Every structure is written in structure tokens, then in C-alpha cells.
Amino acid sequence: MIARTFAAVLLATAAFSPASAQTLRPDQTAFRALYQELVETNTTLSVGSCTDAAAKMGARLKAAGFTDSEITYFLTSEHPKDGGLVAVLKGTDARIKPMLLLAHIDVVEAKREDWTRDPFKLIEENGFFYARGAADDKSMAAIWTDAMVRFRQEGYKPKRTIKLALTCGEETSYAFNGAAWLAQNRPELIAAEFALNEGGGGELDPSGKKMSLAMQVGEKAVQNYRIEATNPGGHSSRPVPDNAIYELADALRAVRMYEFPAKFTDTTRAYFSQTAKNVGGQMGGAITALLANPTDTAANKIVSTDPTYHSTLRTTCVATLLDGGHANNALPQRAGANINCRIFPGETNETTRAALVTAINDPKINLTMTPPIRPIAKPPALDAKIVGPATAVAEKHFPGVPILPLMSTGATDGIFLEAIGIPVYGVPGIFGESDFNGIHGLNERMRVSSLYEGRDYLFDLVKVYASK
Structure with a gap:
């Protein structure tokens, strides 16, 4: 798909002359x-x-x-x-x-x-x-x-x-x-x-x-992961703490709360350096601070309020599909979701998976890469x-x-x-x-x-x- 340009924040403009009404060459x-x-x-x-x-x-x-x-x-x-x-x-x-x-x-x-x-x-x-x-x-x-x-x-x-x-x-x-x-x-x-x-x-x-x-x-890079909880299940009249849907919900909350660290490539450093000058103010100052120190949590919090900036700074992973259970009157035997990750250049599919596993911190949750496995x-x-x-x-x-x-x-x-x-x-x-x-x-x-x-x-x- 054609990627959205990120420079809408620039203040400069140029004259626009409609061509639709012109006679075509x-x-x-x-x-x-x-x-x-x-x-x-x-x-x-x-x-x-x-x-x-x-x-x-x-x-x-x-x-x-x-x-x-x-x-x-x-x-x-x-x-x-x-x-x-x-x-x-x-x-x-x-x-x-x-x-x-x-x-x-x-x-x-x-x-x-x-x-x-x-x-x-x-x-x-x-x-x-x-x-x-x-x-x-x-x-x-x-x-x-x-x-x-x-x-x-x-x-x-x-x-x-x-x-x-x-x-x-x-x-x-x-x-x-x-x-x-x-x-x-x-x-x-x-x-x-x-x-x-x-x-x-x-x-x-x-x-x-x-x-x-x-x-x-x-x-x-784009990579999808399957996150899944499994359980023997049983009759819904006898609920137990081990419930695949609840376990999946806890894992998804962990994915939601996990933030990959901010990073820069030569390209994104050049982009943010110019953007900081153009936007000025608190946002411009926060961008400048983050360029100097990518671990600056206060600056990161301000810059990341812009969804485009937030995504440009790091790997992002988000739940996009959800499934679970097999009957209205049965405890779920299986619950799963698709996690769609956009992986920052230089990071790998496996290191991204490892970061999610650590964030979820539940050995009962299975996290696997979903084919196709794309290049880094x-x-x-x-x-x-x-x-x-x-x-x-x-x-x-x-x-x-x-x-x-x-x-x-x-x-x-x-x-x-x-x-x-x-x-x-x-x-x-x-x-x-x-x-x-x-x-x-x-x-x-x-x-x-x-x-x-x-x-x-x-x-x-x-x-x-x-x-x-």
C-alpha cells in the first residue's frame, strides 16, 4: 500500500494550480x-x-x-x-x-x-x-x-x-x-x-x-503472531479459575501495555530533526530532547501522543483478530488472537516475539509466528x-x-x-x-x-x- 507521508506538520506551502480543467497534451x-x-x-x-x-x-x-x-x-x-x-x-x-x-x-x-x-x-x-x-x-x-x-x-x-x-x-x-x-x-x-x-x-x-x-x-517489516490459550474446558455450570478466555484477556492486556523502546535510524533522525524545527513549542522541545536521549521518558511521553510519531519511533504490536470458545454452555477450550507487528528496521521477528513473551509472562500462553515469515x-x-x-x-x-x-x-x-x-x-x-x-x-x-x-x-x- 502507499505509505502516508509524515510531513503534514511542515508550515511551508506552495501555490496549487488545478490541472483537471486544462486541455490535455x-x-x-x-x-x-x-x-x-x-x-x-x-x-x-x-x-x-x-x-x-x-x-x-x-x-x-x-x-x-x-x-x-x-x-x-x-x-x-x-x-x-x-x-x-x-x-x-x-x-x-x-x-x-x-x-x-x-x-x-x-x-x-x-x-x-x-x-x-x-x-x-x-x-x-x-x-x-x-x-x-x-x-x-x-x-x-x-x-x-x-x-x-x-x-x-x-x-x-x-x-x-x-x-x-x-x-x-x-x-x-x-x-x-x-x-x-x-x-x-x-x-x-x-x-x-x-x-x-x-x-x-x-x-x-x-x-x-x-x-x-x-x-x-x-x-x-510486517509480521503476524498467533497468541493462544488452551484449556481442557468443561461444563459452564462448574466454572474454574483456569479459563482460556480470561487467560487470553490477561495476555492481551499485557501486549496492550507493553511499549517497545524508542529508536532512530539515519532517516528518522533526519526526519525528526527537521520536524522539531518546524513544529516548535513543547512538541519541538520534546523531540529535540528525545533525539539527544532516546531513553528520556518524559520527552517520549510527549512525542508519543502523536500516533504517527509514536509509530515512527519504535516497533508496534496490536491485536487485530479475536476468537475463542466453542459453545454457549461450555468452558472455553481455546481462545486466540492475531497480533500484528510493524517491526523497526534492524530488529528481527524472533526478538520481537521474545519481547512479547516476556511482557505476557505466562507460560500457559503460546505465541507463534504466523506464516508467511517476512524478511527483516x-x-x-x-x-x-x-x-x-x-x-x-x-x-x-x-x-x-x-x-x-x-x-x-x-x-x-x-x-x-x-x-x-x-x-x-x-x-x-x-x-x-x-x-x-x-x-x-x-x-x-x-x-x-x-x-x-x-x-x-x-x-x-x-x-x-x-x-x-
Whole structure:
């Protein structure tokens, strides 16, 4: 999913000029058709097909001049609808390692009866595109595919080889994941010095003013745990102290009360350092104190009143599903819950489990990792060779809008690439609404002007990276 940018606290703004009412350039008209085709191809897990969507994008690449040898489709016999593609535009300098453009083409489920509009028809209304995937992540998938089409049509000869990977499965942790499959089975296809992905972006205020830009440099890892209490049970007319539901409730309270320690990466230290200056006051002072001493409990308490700051500082674990008992008139034999953890970079699944076990402190409670077991998060470097061009191109397209590095408190497919040594950066450029664009919820939307402006920015940015 596209991570929410954390820089809404910034005070700087920039002028906003609506693009929805403008006459489209010919290249924008062609892009809109590509975007519409991708969005209207249903890629939900239940009834959709990423394989079909990848084939349609591959056909557009071929129409632009890409050869069969430059496009690789991939899928498995067990998951015939979860296919994807990798396309390659070869560079002129073999000494320079390739770059990779990554986007997922699967989307979260959407029920027509719940939506105001058909979620699988692209509808342009009042300056917004409405549809499932209009933002997450078909906006980026369409922009990357369109950029490759334009590069070939223009006869552009990059110094650095540019690769494109469109993958399935990012939105469903228990399903086939194309990025993970490529990393494990065809790493040579996606081998790159770095990858550009979702996770960054920009934030607008409710009036449409550009508040900030953000570049994701690192993310948390997601891991689910099963917490369970078991008991022989018995007749409910003869209750005993050993009750699986009560024991689970006590364990869940322990999880609720446990706070993982505050930590910083280079990215989050840079983010909080700038944020402290922008917010000022008591919060700014508390952030500054916490940067100097992460064990400062008073400062931690103040900073953690902001849910975004709280999550950015540490590993978080929260109960998300609950089950228990088997009959109204029987003592429960089993009670369990799912604990969803977002693990801070550098920490592991096992150390997180160990911390929860210690917090629960009850040998009768069983705590196990729930498959899939995902890689640990490895934060990429806050590299000036990556951040510098993004900032320079942003100043051209969005003058005066500040840009900050951030660590996503969510997770993307980038974690699978980082596990094989490819640093992944969530690029800025596509501005989102303050309410998160309805992503994963009802009536998902994308501001028309944001899409076209982001497309122009990212096209220029890829060219800068590919030319050096």
C-alpha cells in the first residue's frame, strides 16, 4: 500500500494550480488511456487477474517498440492469475549498474454495493479520478509503464539500464507475491543498484495546497503472531479459575501495555530533526530532547501522543483478530488472537516475539509466528546520490515545497528486494489528500492534477538517474 507521508506538520506551502480543467497534451491523453485500461482491469485476489493486467501493459510496451526479448512475463502454475512482467531498456554504459522501477498491480477488494460509483470504472468527477487502484498502486504502475513507452518512442538512450517490474500480491500477505518470487527465483531479472517504488509522495491540505514532499528511505517489516490459550474446558455450570478466555484477556492486556523502546535510524533522525524545527513549542522541545536521549521518558511521553510519531519511533504490536470458545454452555477450550507487528528496521521477528513473551509472562500462553515469515527490514542508506536528484527535480517542478526523508510505518514489496541487496526508495512527486485518498477504503480517488504533475516529475527524475 502507499505509505502516508509524515510531513503534514511542515508550515511551508506552495501555490496549487488545478490541472483537471486544462486541455490535455497529446502525451497526457495517451497516458490517461493507459491508466484507465490498467485501473479498469480487475486485479483483486477474489475475481481479478494480475496476469491480464501485465499482458495489457506488455502489449503497450510492444506497440512502443519493445521486443519479445526485452519483456519477460512470469507466473507459476499454482497461481495463474498472479503473473507480472519485467521489461528492460538497455543502457549505453555497461559499467553503470541498472535501476529498477517497481510497482504492484494488485488491489484491495471492493464491493460495488458499498461504493458510490463502480469501483472498477475510472470516473473523472470534480477534479478527481475515482476507482479502486486509482491511487494504490496503479497510479505509479501506470506512470512507470508510460515512462518506458515514452523513452522508447523518443529514441531515448539512457546511460544506465532501466528495468520495470510490475508485480502482484503486495496487498495480500497470505497470497502469492511477485516481488518475493522474483527475488527468490529470478534475481538476475531485477538486479539493480537501486529501485524506485511507492511509499513517498507529497501531502496536500484540504484546499489543495502543497504542504510537503517526502521520500521514503526505509520501512518497517510486517509480521503476524498467533497468541493462544488452551484449556481442557468443561461444563459452564462448574466454572474454574483456569479459563482460556480470561487467560487470553490477561495476555492481551499485557501486549496492550507493553511499549517497545524508542529508536532512530539515519532517516528518522533526519526526519525528526527537521520536524522539531518546524513544529516548535513543547512538541519541538520534546523531540529535540528525545533525539539527544532516546531513553528520556518524559520527552517520549510527549512525542508519543502523536500516533504517527509514536509509530515512527519504535516497533508496534496490536491485536487485530479475536476468537475463542466453542459453545454457549461450555468452558472455553481455546481462545486466540492475531497480533500484528510493524517491526523497526534492524530488529528481527524472533526478538520481537521474545519481547512479547516476556511482557505476557505466562507460560500457559503460546505465541507463534504466523506464516508467511517476512524478511527483516534493512534500511537503505540516506544516500545523497538518490536524495539529491529527487530534491533538485522537485525544486524545478514544485518550487518552495520542502522535502523530507521518512521511514514508512507500513510495509511495501521493497522489503523483498532489500533482502537481496537492492536498496529501495519510495519516490516523492504524487501528492495525496490529507485523508489518505480513501486507499483501502470506499471511493478511493486521485486528484487529476496530482497524477499529471507527478507523472511529469517522475519522468524527469528517472531520466536524471538514468543519465548518470
